[in-house]
Amino acid sequence: MVPGHAATLRWALAEAFDDPSLEVAFPLDGAWVDAHGRPLALPPAGNGRSVSRVHDSGRTVAAIVYDAALDARPELVQAGVAMARVVLDNQRLAAEAAASLAEVRRSRARIATSAERERRRIERDLHDGAQQRLVALRIELELAEELVLRDPQRGALRLRELEQEVQDALDELRTLAHGVYPPLLGERGLRDALQAATARSTIPVKLEARDVERYPPEIESAVYFCVLEALQNVLKHAADTRHTLVRLDGSVAGELLFSVHDDGAGAPGGVIRAGAGITNMRDRLAAVGGHLAVRSSLGAGTVVRGRLPTVRVPDLS
Template sequence: MSFPSASPAAPATATAAPAAAPGAPRPTLLGALSYLALSLWIAIVLFVVTVTMLALSLGLLPAFLLGVPLLAVTFWCVRGFAAMERGRARALLGVDIPAPGPAAPPGTSFLRRLGAQLRSGAQWRQVAYCAALLPVSCLSFSIVFSLWGTGAALFTVPAWSARMDRDALPLLDEAWKLGAWTACGALALALAPAVTQVAALVESSLARALLGRDERAALQARVGTLTETRAEVVAAADAERKRIERDLHDGAQQRLVSLAMSLGRARGKLEDDPQAASRLLDEAHVEAKQALAELRDLARGLHPSVLTDRGLDAALSSVAARSPVPVRLDVDVSPRPAPAVEAVAYFTVVEALANVAKHSGAREAAVLVRRVGPRLLVEVRDDGRGGADPDAGSGLRGLAGRVAAADGTLTVSSPLGGPTLLRAELPADATTPDPSRGASA
């Protein structure tokens, strides 16, 4: 079993570069001219492909099996066009347009992803851009290149009209007319650069408005996610408190009660029956060691001290050594992430390995933890029977909530028959509440 290379995936929560501010410097003249020259021909392709495929897919929607795949292909093409246009604006105009986030999280089924795209405002804005670029670019192309061409033609009137019979042309038969046309050409050439840059900014503004991220919608989605994850963390903390109370009552407390009773009986027999008292003291010693073991396990479930003292490598080595399923461990997180992120990564691996031992029937598992730039990548793979589904109400939903509370993403790939791959990406240096108080595996 081997892991893929630890390359950062494009997470829903990745931070994109900010869009160019409205007061950003104007693009260079060469960049603006190149952008406008390409726009018309690109706009024709975008308009024809998008409108044709969208009309055909919508027309075939009553025939479900034909319309739905074609609509998915249409949206895929539109997203590709949008990415190309963002790249063109960045390369030629220096305008950085942040891409909108995915309409559905990774791992979503085809129909759910298509439904999310149908409801996505960002997706339909990209479609609108492919349709709107053609009339805008036609107008920009006509104005800009007509101004450049007319200006060049008028400015060079004295040169090219010298080969003609000016007396036969009323507009060129006098010297002052030649001077007037030359002056008009010079004025047009003087205005052309500014008009070119303004036209390029108009088209880039259209791209920014329709291809960029909707900051208001993104903020609303972020608030909704934080509200949901906060509720999950509160519920998880309450469940954890109840678990601790139950474990203390049913385990360590009962051991301590039995220990106290054994010590009391031993004290009563110490003078009359020293041998019986000795046996009772032996029993009390065993009870004390079992109580200490249960308290140690309980403390480990809250937040292991080795994680704080020595980091993820040592803490996960201990987890792997205790796992009933053989685990191969590969940890490289230098420099150490934030403590709260370490805790999330630790409990993600603990929960995943617990699920492997309980449900997967796997012969072996492998854990990969890597720091990749500003992100912490956690992967747990097993060769079990597969079929793990976070939507089925399993512990994976609680684990996804724990990861989301730390501003991370969790994806699970588990086809029937296996293998199963759980992948979590976390911001390595994020400042988040310690999620070790959340739900336990």
């Protein structure tokens, strides 16, 4: 517990018990400390001091040390223990909420960094690749135009040759755009976009979708890229996979669930190392208020499950 909050709790209980000598002790590494973190020994029975322990979910979270004369007022002691339990539980919930908020902010920061790195890569590839190709193509078209004026037959032949170069330039631009935001996802939604993506997969993939509708772009994007990341992991780490099942489930009110289940060898001991792929998926979902779970069993493959709200998450930056 935060020292300032612990001191406030001790003061409030001392006031309620009308016992200025009251102390609140907290368990720490097999010993006890007071509200300021100093070591505190619980008194033995029969020395004029009593101890009431505060339990939460079956574990001791604090102990109240007070004047033994107050044992004659058990209702007061019980009320004090109950108050301490509520205060400590509220502090625990607040700490968990703060930790979750901090993790969401860290996830969003990682996503922003990754997005900026990807933007620079695309910018570099456009400059070094597609842009140079287009500049060269423009020059070739100008030369072909002059050739048409001098020799129409040779000029027409050259223009037909340039058609393939135009197609190559388009293909390069599409390659660069892949992974930014697929047009099909924006136009027709998750089901169709993932159907098209799984159809292109080099491993056998079956897609099942239940009650899937249109969702905010950030929700659809998070699920889409998480599924692709999970399929990429299957390709890299489960080469013996014969079947992979992708499920989308929008039947739960206010939530969208997805899973990617392969029938590969699975991880020994069910231990999955959280590499870049899993971290990316967790970050994507955390940024929209979602959660990721990964389970692997030796001989039974790996399952990646995601759950996220279908409403926009408030900006926490």
